[in-house]
Amino acid sequence: MAQNESVDVVLVGAGIMSATLAVLLKELDPSLKLEVVEAMDSGAAESSNPWNNAGTGHAGLCELNYTPQAADGSIDIKKAVHINTQFEVSRQFWSYLIRKGSLGSPRAFINPVPHLSYVEGDKGVAFLKKRFELLKQHHAFAEMQYTEDKTVMQQWMPLMMPGRPADQHIAATRVMKGTDVNFGALTNQLLALLGKVPDAQVKYSKKVTGLRRNGSGWSVTIKDVNSGNSRDVDARFVFLGAGGAALPLLQASGIPESKGFGGFPVSGQWLRCDNPEIVRQHQAKVYSQAAVGAPPMSVPHLDTRVVDGKTSLLFGPYAGFTTKFLKHGSFTDLPFSVRMGNIGPMLAVARDNMDLTKYLVSEVMQSMEQRLQSLRRFYPEAKAEDWRLEVAGQRVQIIKKDPKKGGVLQFGTELVAAQDGSLAALLGASPGASVTVSIMLDLIERCFPEQAKGAWAGKLAEIFPAREKTLATDAALYQKISAECDAALQMVETTPAQQFA
Numbered sequence: 081m082a083q084n085e086s087v088d089v090v091l092v093g094a095g096i097m098s099a100t101l102a103v104l105l106k107e108l109d110p111s112l113k114l115e116v117v118e119a120m121d122s123g124a125a126e127s128s129n130p131w132n133n134a135g136t137g138h139a140g141l142c143e144l145n146y147t148p149q150a151a152d153g154s155i156d157i158k159k160a161v162h163i164n165t166q167f168e169v170s171r172q173f174w175s176y177l178i179r180k181g182s183l184g185s186p187r188a189f190i191n192p193v194p195h196l197s198y199v200e201g202d203k204g205v206a207f208l209k210k211r212f213e214l215l216k217q218h219h220a221f222a223e224m225q226y227t228e229d230k231t232v233m234q235q236w237m238p239l240m241m242p243g244r245p246a247d248q249h250i251a252a253t254r255v256m257k258g259t260d261v262n263f264g265a266l267t268n269q270l271l272a273l274l275g276k277v278p279d280a281q282v283k284y285s286k287k288v289t290g291l292r293r294n295g296s297g298w299s300v301t302i303k304d305v306n307s308g309n310s311r312d313v314d315a316r317f318v319f320l321g322a323g324g325a326a327l328p329l330l331q332a333s334g335i336p337e338s339k340g341f342g343g344f345p346v347s348g349q350w351l352r353c354d355n356p357e358i359v360r361q362h363q364a365k366v367y368s369q370a371a372v373g374a375p376p377m378s379v380p381h382l383d384t385r386v387v388d389g390k391t392s393l394l395f396g397p398y399a400g401f402t403t404k405f406l407k408h409g410s411f412t413d414l415p416f417s418v419r420m421g422n423i424g425p426m427l428a429v430a431r432d433n434m435d436l437t438k439y440l441v442s443e444v445m446q447s448m449e450q451r452l453q454s455l456r457r458f459y460p461e462a463k464a465e466d467w468r469l470e471v472a473g474q475r476v477q478i479i480k481k482d483p484k485k486g487g488v489l490q491f492g493t494e495l496v497a498a499q500d501g502s503l504a505a506l507l508g509a510s511p512g513a514s515v516t517v518s519i520m521l522d523l524i525e526r527c528f529p530e531q532a533k534g535a536w537a538g539k540l541a542e543i544f545p546a547r548e549k550t551l552a553t554d555a556a557l558y559q560k561i562s563a564e565c566d567a568a569l570q571m572v573e574t575t576p577a578q579q580f581a
């Protein structure tokens with residue numbers, strides 16, 4: 081019998097997660113032989129595509145759900161600080177690659193766009209003010225500005241001000257150093273880089289259809305989507321970076337750690353505007369609070385997007401119910417993911433989240449006029465003819481076992497790894513692409529612990545001069561490294577008008 085091909089690492093999926101891990105591994109050990117396997121005919125074809133996600137460089141600068149308010153009125157800023165420092169770690173990696181000359185122009189994937197939070201009503205204003213006062217004390221948010229003054233807001237978000245009731249009580253915060261990130265362009269730059277280094281291959285139109293234990297590693301069955309032919313590749317380590325489809329592959333691996341996980345897919349839609357007259361008047365990402373009963377991923381925001389050198393506006397997302405795990409997936413994805421081990425948690429989540437399911441179904445059923453009504457909360461004078469509906473990417477939220485409730489729905493991401501470190505899968509979608517590098521560093525520490533502490537430690541320290549915990553506590557170091565990243569990523573101080581001129 082012919083011997084299988086053999087590599088050190090197989091990465092399933094050519095989205096931002098696999099592309100980042102593959103490049104990082106090659107930086108740490110250039111001798112590693114690796115293969116990225118992608119079912120579609122190009123990279124970043126699912127959630128990492130710029131129009132399938134919002135492109136917000138999540139850094140806790142504007143997302144109100146990262147600073148939850150408890151029943152006693154207290155506000156917890158821990159999550160905002162954590163995500164901010166994780167984003168700084170991502171920026172360190174991108175800056176390192178730019179300085180090395182390994183990536184193209186940073187402007188092709190990251191652009192400065194101010195991040196604003198906007199609230200209405202006495203309760204909303206009181207929350208935002210308190211949140212601002214807390215965040216401002218932390219060095220990561222020292223540059224945040226707050227206003228209840230409508231003439232100031234007219235400068236910050238001119239599109240959003242005309243047509244509002246004169247007595248409306250509103251407030252906003254602004255951080256100028258927010259970003260819009262084209263994660264698709266970044267993914268493709270990383271994949272192109274892999275194409276140039278020895279012993280790294282990116283193979284398109286190839287779908288992973290099976291995984292089998294093979295000694296201390298794995299045999300991966302890869303089907304050519306066009307010819308239907310399959311081949312097996314042996315690998316010491318497998319990363320399941322298949323986005324929404326990571327769950328079924330994790331189940332196929334049969335590792336004990338996969339038991340009990342289920343997926344709750346949520347679809348999304350946006351309103352998009354390319355009318356230059358309107359686009360010109362809004363140069364910000366403005367996040368507000370989700371409607372009562374709405375899940376965190378449907379927090380509304382009106383965003384400047386910079387994709388392929390053109391600016392557009394995006395509003396949404398409008399979440400919806402679906403049974404597909406990928407935008408290009410199948411309606412049988414959800415039913416086929418039911419197993420003996422996860423049926424309990426899945427039923428418990430269905431029982432406890434009826435309101436969420438009803439909300440998602442009602443969102444899908446909305447008319448264009450109803451969608452415009454939501455937009456007019458932000459942009460009162462919005463006209464239907466300037467906006468068109470776009471389908472966003474899929475999110476598969478994690479369902480996991482819970483000793484008390486039987487099963488719970490989780491809105492974050494979770495790295496599930498085999499105990500021997502030979503396989504890892506990334507489940508969930510939030511805060512997503514912005515924190516990819518931190519997630520992959522976590523993977524490296526869990527699956528390659530000896531190398532991370534030994535042979536790779538020096539290189540890791542060179543690429544990442546400070547990690548999340550240090551950045552959260554050392555103000556001077558944070559400012560120094562952040563300024564160095566600003567320079568490498570060309571995040572020069574500009575006014576919004578200059579940026580888009």
Ligand SMILES: Cc1cc2nc3c(=O)[nH]c(=O)nc-3n(C[C@H](O)[C@H](O)[C@H](O)COP(=O)(O)OP(=O)(O)OC[C@H]3O[C@@H](n4cnc5c(N)ncnc54)[C@H](O)[C@@H]3O)c2cc1C
Binds near residue numbers: 132323473511
């Ligand atoms: C509506 C929405 C808005 C978002 N907004 C933001 C945001 O503003 N900021 C942010 O940071 N993040 C955001 N995210 C999250 C972010 O987009 C994702 O976390 C990120 O893109 C996931 O990358 P990935 O590489 O894991 O998956 P993907 O980009 O989905 O890539 C997975 C790849 O695996 C391939 N694949 C699947 N199965 C197989 C198989 N069997 N064999 C071979 N290939 C396979 C797929 O074709 C796909 O190309 C958003 C997500 C959504 C859906």
